[in-house]
Amino acid sequence: MDRVINKRRIIISGREESFQVAFIKNRKRISILVDDTGEIQVRCPPGVPLKNVDSLLVREKSWLNNRLVDIRSKNRHRQTLGEGAALPFLGDRLTLRLGAWGRGTVFRCGDDLWITRINTENMDMNLCIRRPLERWYLRSALAYFPRRLDHWSKEMGVSFNHLRIRNQKTRWGSCSSRGNINLNWRLMWAMPQVVDYVIVHELCHRIHMNHSTAFWSSVKQFIPDWEVYREYLKTMDSPW
Numbered sequence: 001m002d003r004v005i006n007k008r009r010i011i012i013s014g015r016e017e018s019f020q021v022a023f024i025k026n027r028k029r030i031s032i033l034v035d036d037t038g039e040i041q042v043r044c045p046p047g048v049p050l051k052n053v054d055s056l057l058v059r060e061k062s063w064l065n066n067r068l069v070d071i072r073s074k075n076r077h078r079q080t081l082g083e084g085a086a087l088p089f090l091g092d093r094l095t096l097r098l099g100a101w102g103r104g105t106v107f108r109c110g111d112d113l114w115i116t117r118i119n120t121e122n123m124d125m126n127l128c129i130r131r132p133l134e135r136w137y138l139r140s141a142l143a144y145f146p147r148r149l150d151h152w153s154k155e156m157g158v159s160f161n162h163l164r165i166r167n168q169k170t171r172w173g174s175c176s177s178r179g180n181i182n183l184n185w186r187l188m189w190a191m192p193q194v195v196d197y198v199i200v201h202e203l204c205h206r207i208h209m210n211h212s213t214a215f216w217s218s219v220k221q222f223i224p225d226w227e228v229y230r231e232y233l234k235t236m237d238s239p240w
């Protein structure tokens with residue numbers, strides 16, 4: 001096996017933090033990494049005793065603390081994905097529910113979004129919640145965007161070639177000169193009107209491949225409040 005993962009705990013600044021230790025074949029040195037969600041990961045060569053890893057983290061405590069404080073203040077508006085977390089979804093607010101039972105599925109029941117087979121002990125949040133949750137949003141986008149795109153394409157009398165649903169951090173949508181439209185699944189965090197605005201925006205690029213006055217007046221014809229939605233998207237950030 002190339003990768004063996006261990007979960008450990010450490011007290012930093014009075015808080016208990018968990019970290020992940022991955023033993024990776026062919027790795028020469030130990031490295032500590034804090035990702036942008038504030039998860040601590042240690043990568044090391046196979047065979048390094050865990051107590052050596054622990055003492056390295058103890059030595060690096062103040063660096064780790066600074067890094068965590070920094071990331072957490074940046075992510076202040078974000079929430080931990082746990083039981084009860086609020087999940088924006090096309091203008092609705094779903095509540096994340098975690099079940100230890102079941103077969104590892106994600107499903108919506110009313111305003112609850114369930115992720116099952118979650119073992120809260122020794123849990124890797126990224127692996128167990130974030131990934132299945134983001135896959136669920138992606139699947140929902142795959143069902144929703146084509147319907148809205150078809151609707152607007154007919155309404156506007158503008159054709160397109162191909163729709164791709166993308167996983168991008170900063171871009172909401174794009175349209176190529178060949179008429180291929182890309183939409184970001186993260187638009188599912190926004191209200192339906194915002195999704196419509198992005199779709200109309202991209203379809204308008206089939207008429208004007210620029211952001212000229214003529215382009216914006218085409219957008220306005222179908223989405224009179226486009227400026228509100230455009231501003232909204234500038235500040236929309238990840239809810240987790």
Ligand SMILES: [Zn+2]
Nearest residue numbers: 201205210211
């Ligand atoms: Zn544009």
